[in-house]
């Protein structure tokens with residue numbers, strides 16, 4: 403398949419119901435940080451973006467949401483795919499992006515480089531969709547905050563060592579700051595800016 | 605409302621672009637508990653007073669597997685609740701219920717069900733005036749600034765004036781709360797009796813204001829504290845007698861006039877809760893006169 407045809411294929415098969423299902427999973431996961439949701443949608447974005455991250459893109463993005471892509475994603479057929487399937491344009495600057503997509507293995511920029519929102523409008527911030535290897539097997543992290551009864555635990559593989567520090571800085575800016583949607587395979591986990599992450603002693 | 609032309613509309617009435625816009629606002633609202641996210645409210649086939657904000661939120665989250673309950677003043681059978689329920693049956697072919705525990709989504713005006721909500725449930729409030737500071741400051745730019753700077757002194761002054769005038773805080777509906785120690789939020793015109801139910805609820809709570817174009821949220825297990833003072837702590841309404849029909853105590857009661865000679869009784873405002881208790885053999889002192897009362 404050529405790059406051209408790739409851009410026009412691989413959207414939702416049943417857009418109304420698939421987008422609703424993906425959204426509900428995201429809503430549940432954002433409301434209950436640490437909860438792992440399944441994304442069973444049938445989209446096939448151009449590589450290297452994975453189907454689950456592509457489904458998140460088609461669920462939330464459109465011509466009102468500019469998207470920042472990593473250099474590898476920007477160089478792939480993804481910009482054309484997003485333009486055709488979502489009507490979304492690519493943001494030149496991280497500061498102007500409503501969403502950002504970071505594929506597995508790419509460098510995760512410091513969250514402070516993205517739109518943080520303002521103190522009056524903290525919602526005007528970037529939501530980052532970050533693909534990682536797995537939610538288990540890595541350094542154990544404890545999650546507390548709204549949406550969590552006592553404590554949740556995750557052990558993500560594929561986030562940089564600096565992640566807890568990036569996140570602590572993000573948390574300190576509340577109500578400003580970014581929100582994260584982590585994707586591992588066809589599973590998803592959300593970290594709203596309210597979540598407090600502490601590194602557990604192994 | 606006119607439902608005859610709705611068959612040709614998209615699932616749940618809203619177009620997909622509008623749903624995406626509302627869904628994005630909902631995710632931001634969950635991430636910033638108690639903060640009012642602006643959204644581009646759409647015209648709905650019902651007047652604003654009918655809860656178009658709540659209807660839009662419900663329409664944006666609703667799926668084919670949901671079970672919807674709609675209440676107004678605690679009752680499932682008022683005109684407003686019946687119309688909204690019929691609307692979603694028509695445009696989304698969704699299953700409906702009056703039973704709190706069977707519902708996955710509960711859209712409400714004026715009450716929170718008596719039965720404790722659980723983790724699988726989402727409560728959607730219809731909100732007329734989302735800004736708790738509006739009666740102190742009419743300008744949106746100023747109230748935004750007050751929220752931004754966490755400047756809630758005026759609100760406390762207003763509540764304290766109440767105490768000076770009445771000896772207690774007179775506000776009984778839409779009693780302001782502070783969410784997760786940060787944003788002061790209007791809980792919608794529910795009685796303050798229901799405020800404690802919002803605190804660390806297992807259910808997700810979403811608020812939609814159609815005319816004012818705002819969406820806000822309280823995630824599960826989030827602190828919701830009613831504003832008060834050390835010497836005048838927050839208190840909910842209490843009722844002298846239990847429900848006349850089911851005998852329930854510690855529930856919110858409505859006054860019902862029985863006759864033109866001043867006869868009256870107090871019954872559960874939450875009709876499902878009352879019927880459920882009656883079906884399980886609970887009896888109040890007027891239980892057998894229910895038909896006569898109606």
Ligand SMILES: [Zn+2]
Pocket residue numbers: 847848849850851852871872877878879881
């Ligand atoms: Zn009763």
